[in-house]
Amino acid sequence: MTELEKGPQGRRRGRGARERILSASQQLFREQGIGHTGMDQLCAVAQVSKRTAYQHFSTKDELVTEYLRRFDPDVLPGVFDNSELTPRERLLAVFDVPTTGPDDLTPLCPYIAAAVELNDPQHPARRQAHDYKRAIAARLADTAREAGAADPEQLGEQLALLLDGAAARTRVLNADAFRTAAAIAAVLVDAAIPR
Incomplete structure:
Protein backbone atom coordinates (compact mmCIF):
# COMPACT_ATOMS: atom_id res chain seq x y z
CA MET A 1 0.00 0.00 0.00
CA THR A 2 1.41 3.39 -0.92
CA GLU A 3 1.52 6.33 1.48
CA LEU A 4 -1.27 7.99 -0.55
CA GLU A 5 -3.60 5.06 0.17
CA LYS A 6 -3.11 5.36 3.91
CA GLY A 7 -5.38 7.44 6.07
CA PRO A 8 -4.79 8.79 9.58
CA GLN A 9 -2.27 6.84 11.67
CA GLY A 10 -1.41 4.74 8.61
CA ARG A 11 -4.88 3.21 8.36
CA ARG A 12 -6.23 2.01 5.05
CA ARG A 13 -8.83 4.22 3.45
CA GLY A 14 -11.07 4.38 0.43
CA ILE A 21 -16.43 -2.14 8.70
CA LEU A 22 -19.07 -4.85 8.28
CA SER A 23 -16.47 -7.59 8.60
CA ALA A 24 -15.11 -6.03 11.79
CA SER A 25 -18.64 -5.65 13.17
CA GLN A 26 -19.37 -9.30 12.46
CA GLN A 27 -16.24 -10.37 14.31
CA LEU A 28 -16.55 -8.02 17.28
CA PHE A 29 -20.32 -8.12 17.79
CA ARG A 30 -20.29 -11.90 17.83
CA GLU A 31 -17.21 -12.19 20.05
CA GLN A 32 -17.99 -9.56 22.67
CA GLY A 33 -21.51 -8.28 22.01
CA ILE A 34 -22.96 -5.15 20.49
CA GLY A 35 -22.95 -3.11 23.68
CA HIS A 36 -19.36 -3.96 24.54
CA THR A 37 -18.06 -2.99 21.11
CA GLY A 38 -17.22 0.68 20.81
CA MET A 39 -16.83 2.54 17.57
CA ASP A 40 -13.17 3.31 18.36
CA GLN A 41 -12.36 -0.41 18.61
CA LEU A 42 -14.45 -1.25 15.56
CA CYS A 43 -12.70 1.44 13.49
CA ALA A 44 -9.29 0.20 14.63
CA VAL A 45 -10.08 -3.38 13.57
CA ALA A 46 -11.59 -2.20 10.26
CA GLN A 47 -8.63 0.12 9.70
CA VAL A 48 -10.81 3.15 9.00
CA SER A 49 -11.24 6.51 10.66
CA LYS A 50 -14.39 7.26 12.63
CA ARG A 51 -15.26 9.82 9.99
CA THR A 52 -15.14 7.13 7.30
CA ALA A 53 -17.24 4.77 9.43
CA TYR A 54 -19.90 7.42 9.96
CA GLN A 55 -19.90 8.26 6.26
CA HIS A 56 -20.96 4.67 5.57
CA PHE A 57 -23.23 4.23 8.61
CA SER A 58 -24.71 7.38 10.12
CA THR A 59 -25.23 5.67 13.50
CA LYS A 60 -24.12 2.53 15.28
CA ASP A 61 -27.77 1.42 15.17
CA GLU A 62 -27.67 1.56 11.38
CA LEU A 63 -24.49 -0.53 11.39
CA VAL A 64 -26.02 -3.12 13.72
CA THR A 65 -29.10 -3.40 11.49
CA GLU A 66 -26.98 -3.91 8.37
CA TYR A 67 -24.82 -6.44 10.24
CA LEU A 68 -27.92 -8.54 10.93
CA ARG A 69 -29.39 -8.03 7.46
CA ARG A 70 -26.30 -9.51 5.86
CA PHE A 71 -26.15 -12.70 7.90
CA ASP A 72 -28.72 -14.76 6.08
CA PRO A 73 -30.89 -12.61 3.82
CA ASP A 74 -32.58 -15.58 2.17
CA VAL A 75 -33.32 -17.56 5.36
CA LEU A 76 -31.11 -20.65 5.10
CA PRO A 77 -31.25 -21.01 1.30
CA GLY A 78 -28.78 -23.91 1.37
CA VAL A 79 -31.31 -25.90 3.36
CA PHE A 80 -34.77 -24.80 2.27
CA ASP A 81 -33.91 -24.48 -1.41
CA ASN A 82 -32.03 -27.77 -1.65
CA SER A 83 -34.08 -29.76 -4.18
CA GLU A 84 -31.97 -32.86 -3.61
CA LEU A 85 -33.52 -33.31 -0.15
CA THR A 86 -37.05 -34.41 0.63
CA PRO A 87 -39.15 -31.98 2.67
CA ARG A 88 -38.60 -34.14 5.77
CA GLU A 89 -34.84 -34.11 5.19
CA ARG A 90 -34.89 -30.32 4.76
CA LEU A 91 -36.70 -29.93 8.09
CA LEU A 92 -34.00 -31.95 9.82
CA ALA A 93 -31.11 -30.37 7.89
CA VAL A 94 -31.80 -27.09 9.71
CA PHE A 95 -30.18 -28.73 12.74
CA ASP A 96 -26.97 -29.65 10.87
CA VAL A 97 -24.99 -26.78 12.35
CA PRO A 98 -21.28 -27.38 11.82
CA THR A 99 -18.91 -27.00 14.73
CA THR A 100 -15.20 -27.61 14.42
CA GLY A 101 -14.49 -28.55 18.01
CA PRO A 102 -15.37 -27.92 21.64
CA ASP A 103 -13.52 -24.59 21.69
CA ASP A 104 -15.06 -23.31 18.46
CA LEU A 105 -18.77 -23.91 18.89
CA THR A 106 -21.25 -21.85 16.97
CA PRO A 107 -21.77 -18.53 18.74
CA LEU A 108 -25.19 -17.54 19.98
CA CYS A 109 -27.51 -16.74 17.09
CA PRO A 110 -26.79 -13.10 16.21
CA TYR A 111 -30.50 -12.33 16.01
CA ILE A 112 -31.13 -13.62 19.53
CA ALA A 113 -28.06 -11.81 20.82
CA ALA A 114 -29.19 -8.52 19.27
CA ALA A 115 -32.73 -8.86 20.62
CA VAL A 116 -31.39 -9.56 24.11
CA GLU A 117 -28.95 -6.63 24.06
CA LEU A 118 -31.23 -4.04 22.49
CA ASN A 119 -34.00 -3.08 24.90
CA ASP A 120 -35.94 -0.81 22.57
CA PRO A 121 -38.60 -2.89 20.76
CA GLN A 122 -38.62 -0.25 17.99
CA HIS A 123 -34.86 -0.46 17.40
CA PRO A 124 -34.37 -1.27 13.69
CA ALA A 125 -32.01 -4.18 14.48
CA ARG A 126 -34.52 -5.60 16.94
CA ARG A 127 -37.19 -5.46 14.22
CA GLN A 128 -34.74 -7.14 11.84
CA ALA A 129 -34.26 -9.95 14.37
CA HIS A 130 -38.03 -10.26 14.82
CA ASP A 131 -38.63 -10.46 11.07
CA TYR A 132 -35.87 -13.03 10.60
CA LYS A 133 -37.19 -15.29 13.35
CA ARG A 134 -40.69 -15.07 11.87
CA ALA A 135 -39.24 -15.93 8.45
CA ILE A 136 -37.50 -19.03 9.85
CA ALA A 137 -40.75 -20.29 11.38
CA ALA A 138 -42.61 -19.54 8.14
CA ARG A 139 -40.05 -21.43 6.02
CA LEU A 140 -40.24 -24.36 8.43
CA ALA A 141 -44.07 -24.30 8.25
CA ASP A 142 -44.00 -24.15 4.44
CA THR A 143 -41.65 -27.13 4.33
CA ALA A 144 -43.78 -28.99 6.88
CA ARG A 145 -46.83 -28.32 4.69
CA GLU A 146 -44.93 -29.67 1.69
CA ALA A 147 -44.07 -32.78 3.73
CA GLY A 148 -47.76 -33.29 4.52
CA ALA A 149 -47.84 -32.30 8.19
CA ALA A 150 -51.30 -32.19 9.73
CA ASP A 151 -50.59 -28.82 11.39
CA PRO A 152 -47.62 -27.26 9.55
CA GLU A 153 -47.72 -23.93 11.45
CA GLN A 154 -47.48 -25.72 14.78
CA LEU A 155 -44.62 -27.93 13.59
CA GLY A 156 -42.84 -24.87 12.16
CA GLU A 157 -43.10 -23.07 15.51
CA GLN A 158 -41.96 -26.16 17.42
CA LEU A 159 -38.90 -26.61 15.23
CA ALA A 160 -38.06 -22.89 15.35
CA LEU A 161 -38.22 -22.96 19.14
CA LEU A 162 -36.08 -26.08 19.25
CA LEU A 163 -33.52 -24.50 16.92
CA ASP A 164 -33.26 -21.34 19.03
CA GLY A 165 -33.03 -23.38 22.21
CA ALA A 166 -30.20 -25.45 20.77
CA ALA A 167 -28.32 -22.30 19.76
CA ALA A 168 -28.66 -20.78 23.23
CA ARG A 169 -27.81 -24.01 25.05
CA THR A 170 -24.77 -24.59 22.85
CA ARG A 171 -23.48 -21.14 23.71
CA VAL A 172 -24.24 -21.20 27.44
CA LEU A 173 -22.94 -24.71 28.12
CA ASN A 174 -20.15 -24.66 25.52
CA ALA A 175 -21.45 -28.01 24.30
CA ASP A 176 -23.04 -29.08 21.04
CA ALA A 177 -26.82 -29.22 21.64
CA PHE A 178 -27.72 -29.43 17.95
CA ARG A 179 -27.36 -33.22 17.76
CA THR A 180 -29.82 -33.66 20.62
CA ALA A 181 -32.12 -31.08 19.05
CA ALA A 182 -31.96 -32.97 15.73
CA ALA A 183 -33.06 -36.19 17.47
CA ILE A 184 -35.99 -34.38 19.11
CA ALA A 185 -36.85 -32.74 15.79
CA ALA A 186 -37.00 -36.16 14.10
CA VAL A 187 -39.55 -37.32 16.70
CA LEU A 188 -41.64 -34.17 16.21
CA VAL A 189 -41.51 -34.40 12.42
CA ASP A 190 -42.40 -38.09 12.34
CA ALA A 191 -45.31 -37.53 14.75
CA ALA A 192 -46.64 -34.65 12.65
CA ILE A 193 -46.37 -36.27 9.22
CA PRO A 194 -48.78 -39.11 8.55
CA ARG A 195 -47.18 -42.24 7.18
Missing part, protein backbone atom coordinates in the same frame (compact mmCIF):
# COMPACT_ATOMS: atom_id res chain seq x y z
CA ARG A 15 -11.95 1.24 -1.43
CA GLY A 16 -13.42 -1.56 0.61
CA ALA A 17 -13.99 0.50 3.76
CA ARG A 18 -17.68 -0.44 4.02
CA GLU A 19 -16.89 -4.15 3.74
CA ARG A 20 -14.08 -3.89 6.28
Whole structure:
Protein backbone atom coordinates (compact mmCIF):
# COMPACT_ATOMS: atom_id res chain seq x y z
CA MET A 1 0.00 0.00 0.00
CA THR A 2 1.41 3.39 -0.92
CA GLU A 3 1.52 6.33 1.48
CA LEU A 4 -1.27 7.99 -0.55
CA GLU A 5 -3.60 5.06 0.17
CA LYS A 6 -3.11 5.36 3.91
CA GLY A 7 -5.38 7.44 6.07
CA PRO A 8 -4.79 8.79 9.58
CA GLN A 9 -2.27 6.84 11.67
CA GLY A 10 -1.41 4.74 8.61
CA ARG A 11 -4.88 3.21 8.36
CA ARG A 12 -6.23 2.01 5.05
CA ARG A 13 -8.83 4.22 3.45
CA GLY A 14 -11.07 4.38 0.43
CA ARG A 15 -11.95 1.24 -1.43
CA GLY A 16 -13.42 -1.56 0.61
CA ALA A 17 -13.99 0.50 3.76
CA ARG A 18 -17.68 -0.44 4.02
CA GLU A 19 -16.89 -4.15 3.74
CA ARG A 20 -14.08 -3.89 6.28
CA ILE A 21 -16.43 -2.14 8.70
CA LEU A 22 -19.07 -4.85 8.28
CA SER A 23 -16.47 -7.59 8.60
CA ALA A 24 -15.11 -6.03 11.79
CA SER A 25 -18.64 -5.65 13.17
CA GLN A 26 -19.37 -9.30 12.46
CA GLN A 27 -16.24 -10.37 14.31
CA LEU A 28 -16.55 -8.02 17.28
CA PHE A 29 -20.32 -8.12 17.79
CA ARG A 30 -20.29 -11.90 17.83
CA GLU A 31 -17.21 -12.19 20.05
CA GLN A 32 -17.99 -9.56 22.67
CA GLY A 33 -21.51 -8.28 22.01
CA ILE A 34 -22.96 -5.15 20.49
CA GLY A 35 -22.95 -3.11 23.68
CA HIS A 36 -19.36 -3.96 24.54
CA THR A 37 -18.06 -2.99 21.11
CA GLY A 38 -17.22 0.68 20.81
CA MET A 39 -16.83 2.54 17.57
CA ASP A 40 -13.17 3.31 18.36
CA GLN A 41 -12.36 -0.41 18.61
CA LEU A 42 -14.45 -1.25 15.56
CA CYS A 43 -12.70 1.44 13.49
CA ALA A 44 -9.29 0.20 14.63
CA VAL A 45 -10.08 -3.38 13.57
CA ALA A 46 -11.59 -2.20 10.26
CA GLN A 47 -8.63 0.12 9.70
CA VAL A 48 -10.81 3.15 9.00
CA SER A 49 -11.24 6.51 10.66
CA LYS A 50 -14.39 7.26 12.63
CA ARG A 51 -15.26 9.82 9.99
CA THR A 52 -15.14 7.13 7.30
CA ALA A 53 -17.24 4.77 9.43
CA TYR A 54 -19.90 7.42 9.96
CA GLN A 55 -19.90 8.26 6.26
CA HIS A 56 -20.96 4.67 5.57
CA PHE A 57 -23.23 4.23 8.61
CA SER A 58 -24.71 7.38 10.12
CA THR A 59 -25.23 5.67 13.50
CA LYS A 60 -24.12 2.53 15.28
CA ASP A 61 -27.77 1.42 15.17
CA GLU A 62 -27.67 1.56 11.38
CA LEU A 63 -24.49 -0.53 11.39
CA VAL A 64 -26.02 -3.12 13.72
CA THR A 65 -29.10 -3.40 11.49
CA GLU A 66 -26.98 -3.91 8.37
CA TYR A 67 -24.82 -6.44 10.24
CA LEU A 68 -27.92 -8.54 10.93
CA ARG A 69 -29.39 -8.03 7.46
CA ARG A 70 -26.30 -9.51 5.86
CA PHE A 71 -26.15 -12.70 7.90
CA ASP A 72 -28.72 -14.76 6.08
CA PRO A 73 -30.89 -12.61 3.82
CA ASP A 74 -32.58 -15.58 2.17
CA VAL A 75 -33.32 -17.56 5.36
CA LEU A 76 -31.11 -20.65 5.10
CA PRO A 77 -31.25 -21.01 1.30
CA GLY A 78 -28.78 -23.91 1.37
CA VAL A 79 -31.31 -25.90 3.36
CA PHE A 80 -34.77 -24.80 2.27
CA ASP A 81 -33.91 -24.48 -1.41
CA ASN A 82 -32.03 -27.77 -1.65
CA SER A 83 -34.08 -29.76 -4.18
CA GLU A 84 -31.97 -32.86 -3.61
CA LEU A 85 -33.52 -33.31 -0.15
CA THR A 86 -37.05 -34.41 0.63
CA PRO A 87 -39.15 -31.98 2.67
CA ARG A 88 -38.60 -34.14 5.77
CA GLU A 89 -34.84 -34.11 5.19
CA ARG A 90 -34.89 -30.32 4.76
CA LEU A 91 -36.70 -29.93 8.09
CA LEU A 92 -34.00 -31.95 9.82
CA ALA A 93 -31.11 -30.37 7.89
CA VAL A 94 -31.80 -27.09 9.71
CA PHE A 95 -30.18 -28.73 12.74
CA ASP A 96 -26.97 -29.65 10.87
CA VAL A 97 -24.99 -26.78 12.35
CA PRO A 98 -21.28 -27.38 11.82
CA THR A 99 -18.91 -27.00 14.73
CA THR A 100 -15.20 -27.61 14.42
CA GLY A 101 -14.49 -28.55 18.01
CA PRO A 102 -15.37 -27.92 21.64
CA ASP A 103 -13.52 -24.59 21.69
CA ASP A 104 -15.06 -23.31 18.46
CA LEU A 105 -18.77 -23.91 18.89
CA THR A 106 -21.25 -21.85 16.97
CA PRO A 107 -21.77 -18.53 18.74
CA LEU A 108 -25.19 -17.54 19.98
CA CYS A 109 -27.51 -16.74 17.09
CA PRO A 110 -26.79 -13.10 16.21
CA TYR A 111 -30.50 -12.33 16.01
CA ILE A 112 -31.13 -13.62 19.53
CA ALA A 113 -28.06 -11.81 20.82
CA ALA A 114 -29.19 -8.52 19.27
CA ALA A 115 -32.73 -8.86 20.62
CA VAL A 116 -31.39 -9.56 24.11
CA GLU A 117 -28.95 -6.63 24.06
CA LEU A 118 -31.23 -4.04 22.49
CA ASN A 119 -34.00 -3.08 24.90
CA ASP A 120 -35.94 -0.81 22.57
CA PRO A 121 -38.60 -2.89 20.76
CA GLN A 122 -38.62 -0.25 17.99
CA HIS A 123 -34.86 -0.46 17.40
CA PRO A 124 -34.37 -1.27 13.69
CA ALA A 125 -32.01 -4.18 14.48
CA ARG A 126 -34.52 -5.60 16.94
CA ARG A 127 -37.19 -5.46 14.22
CA GLN A 128 -34.74 -7.14 11.84
CA ALA A 129 -34.26 -9.95 14.37
CA HIS A 130 -38.03 -10.26 14.82
CA ASP A 131 -38.63 -10.46 11.07
CA TYR A 132 -35.87 -13.03 10.60
CA LYS A 133 -37.19 -15.29 13.35
CA ARG A 134 -40.69 -15.07 11.87
CA ALA A 135 -39.24 -15.93 8.45
CA ILE A 136 -37.50 -19.03 9.85
CA ALA A 137 -40.75 -20.29 11.38
CA ALA A 138 -42.61 -19.54 8.14
CA ARG A 139 -40.05 -21.43 6.02
CA LEU A 140 -40.24 -24.36 8.43
CA ALA A 141 -44.07 -24.30 8.25
CA ASP A 142 -44.00 -24.15 4.44
CA THR A 143 -41.65 -27.13 4.33
CA ALA A 144 -43.78 -28.99 6.88
CA ARG A 145 -46.83 -28.32 4.69
CA GLU A 146 -44.93 -29.67 1.69
CA ALA A 147 -44.07 -32.78 3.73
CA GLY A 148 -47.76 -33.29 4.52
CA ALA A 149 -47.84 -32.30 8.19
CA ALA A 150 -51.30 -32.19 9.73
CA ASP A 151 -50.59 -28.82 11.39
CA PRO A 152 -47.62 -27.26 9.55
CA GLU A 153 -47.72 -23.93 11.45
CA GLN A 154 -47.48 -25.72 14.78
CA LEU A 155 -44.62 -27.93 13.59
CA GLY A 156 -42.84 -24.87 12.16
CA GLU A 157 -43.10 -23.07 15.51
CA GLN A 158 -41.96 -26.16 17.42
CA LEU A 159 -38.90 -26.61 15.23
CA ALA A 160 -38.06 -22.89 15.35
CA LEU A 161 -38.22 -22.96 19.14
CA LEU A 162 -36.08 -26.08 19.25
CA LEU A 163 -33.52 -24.50 16.92
CA ASP A 164 -33.26 -21.34 19.03
CA GLY A 165 -33.03 -23.38 22.21
CA ALA A 166 -30.20 -25.45 20.77
CA ALA A 167 -28.32 -22.30 19.76
CA ALA A 168 -28.66 -20.78 23.23
CA ARG A 169 -27.81 -24.01 25.05
CA THR A 170 -24.77 -24.59 22.85
CA ARG A 171 -23.48 -21.14 23.71
CA VAL A 172 -24.24 -21.20 27.44
CA LEU A 173 -22.94 -24.71 28.12
CA ASN A 174 -20.15 -24.66 25.52
CA ALA A 175 -21.45 -28.01 24.30
CA ASP A 176 -23.04 -29.08 21.04
CA ALA A 177 -26.82 -29.22 21.64
CA PHE A 178 -27.72 -29.43 17.95
CA ARG A 179 -27.36 -33.22 17.76
CA THR A 180 -29.82 -33.66 20.62
CA ALA A 181 -32.12 -31.08 19.05
CA ALA A 182 -31.96 -32.97 15.73
CA ALA A 183 -33.06 -36.19 17.47
CA ILE A 184 -35.99 -34.38 19.11
CA ALA A 185 -36.85 -32.74 15.79
CA ALA A 186 -37.00 -36.16 14.10
CA VAL A 187 -39.55 -37.32 16.70
CA LEU A 188 -41.64 -34.17 16.21
CA VAL A 189 -41.51 -34.40 12.42
CA ASP A 190 -42.40 -38.09 12.34
CA ALA A 191 -45.31 -37.53 14.75
CA ALA A 192 -46.64 -34.65 12.65
CA ILE A 193 -46.37 -36.27 9.22
CA PRO A 194 -48.78 -39.11 8.55
CA ARG A 195 -47.18 -42.24 7.18
